[in-house]
Amino acid sequence: MKDIDVIERSRAGARQKISARNVQVRYGHTAAIKNVSVDIAADTVTAFIGPSGCGKSTFLRCLNRMNDTIDTCRVTGEIRIDDEDIHDPKVDPVQLRAKVGMVFQKPNPFAKSIYDNVAYGPKIHGLARTKAELGDIVKVALEKAALWDEVKDRLDSPGTGLSGGQQQRLCIARAIATAPQVLLMDEPCSALDPIATAQIEELIHDLRRNYCVVIVTHSMQQAARISQKTAFFHLGSLVEYGDTDQVFTAPRDSRTESYITGRIG
């Protein structure tokens, strides 16, 4: 198991998907992210950890420019995906977001049927030519998100009628249905029971083969289980970034050590 990871990691290390340089984010006059530079590899799961309010979500939202939707939010610095500057005036955030999918911290299904929730992305991006194709995309996405068995008989019922954990998996299915290259997940398992969590972790494990996954989590165990790289944020700065094994077993910064041993947080 370990060996495979090591092999995969060395292979993954070859290609950078995302590179951020000197990223700063301010909400009005308060700085939420201070001078963060990081390279995120393709075909890798990268975990963002850190105490509440340290800016993990904020940084994640920079990667698909969701911060544009917040009036007070100002992002400076450079973020490149596949070596293209995402802040280039020629870049349409709509295309960027089709490429960089996101699962939010709180489940936010549309007030539409389960089927329509998942089918919406493929529909607006024209990913399916026929109804049957669309149905297949929906089915595969729901299966990957470990929700298919629970909802296959009621695809027409509203997505908002599902339980919190089911809603979160629906949102995951919705995000992967558009076939993004990068998947940003903001605490996707915070509302899930251990079984569903295990299923999602399995999904993330599978996704890694084709996707670049960035996941925010408060669970050290989860970060250790599923990620190959870990970034530790503290008070808006990136304190430590390295291989997950190294960060958890031999942290270089004392703040990282305090956090993972439970002294900050």
Added chain:
Amino acid sequence: MTPPAHSLLKSDDRTRRRRASEARFRACGLAAIGIAALALAVLLTSVLANGAGAFRQTYIKLQIPLPEASLDKAGQRDPAAMAKVSTFGYAALLHAALLDRIAALQIETELADQDVAAMISKEAAATLRDHVLANPHLIGGMAAMDVLAAGRIDGYFKGRVTLKSAAMDGNTSPQALQLARKLADADVIETRFNWRFLTAPDASDQRPEAAGLGVAMLGSLYMMLVVLALALPVGVAASIYLEEFAPRSRISDLIEVNISNLAAVPSIVFGILGLAVFINFAGMRQSSPLVGGLVLTLMTLPTIIISTRAALKSVPPSIRDAALALGASRMQAVFHHVLPLAAPGILTGTILGLAQALGETAPLLLIGMVAFVRDYPVAYSDTAGLFGDAATALPVQVFNWTQRADPGFAERASGAIITLLVFLAVMNTAAILLRRRFERRW
């Protein structure tokens, strides 16, 4: 065993005081609701008591001979020639028919013939004339017709006029009322549901019994169509732009404040604006439902914008985020996800705005909708254009009738208020039902 120091079975002073203040507050609340309910009950009973009569009308059933000699001397049934016979000619026929009827029934009366004739509404002759001109084949035979009784006779059967009040009334007399009673016993006079009140146009000062709401309702309908067609799309588009697209800036803040201010502008100001802009400047026709609708649109817009924006605001931002994060454009996020969720709120706001517009009087007075209109306005005509025909409106008709001297019009005014209230109640119920229906879907 010693009881605990703080027994739960006994309330302490603090708790008692809190309870007492809560009880006082509840009593105040109940009293407030009681006052409101009482006011509503008084309002409704007084309007219903005064206005119910307008929905019933007294008719005299007559067999009217239509001699060719007096109606169509030439005998050619030429409409132009027949139209030369004025309502006086027909009135004489009606009077004769009534006198004949009384004689045939062998009812004794000390009333002079012209006083008997006065029991028939002045409107009846015109109605008969229209009837005959429309059906010329009747001439030479008999027409069976239920003609309107005069206002005082009508009032007698509804309890508005009594023998005592008739004694001091120049327009009727106790003898006339007694004769009417006998005719009613003989089944010649009948009081029944009054469809004419809902369909007929207004009538002149001496003929309250003939006045109806037809023109006013048509005018109100046309205006509501104008308001709906203009205020809804403009209001919703403005709200969507302000709420979802406009960047937060000084200017958008200023616009927002001014829309709120606009909602507080007295409606008569919109009337002055309408008079100055639409009639004097743009040269649109006075008293036309188009101008009325435009003025009411201006008045309703802020209401619709405010309620639409509230409805849009109440859609959780996470829904927009979800759509945007999937790569939807802003417009797609709004039209696919936000607007459907906001629709019940928008709809409710619009219907309430329309209801407000339906009941508005003051601005319409200024643009001339208070005029006396007897011709049904048409929606489109070549001379007047779309909604350009002169019309009145329901609330203006109420105002108009309360200004008139004949007590018969007071009853009509209350009847018109009932009609207006029914429309408002229907609209508000529709708003509630629509809201429920849409909300139940999710």
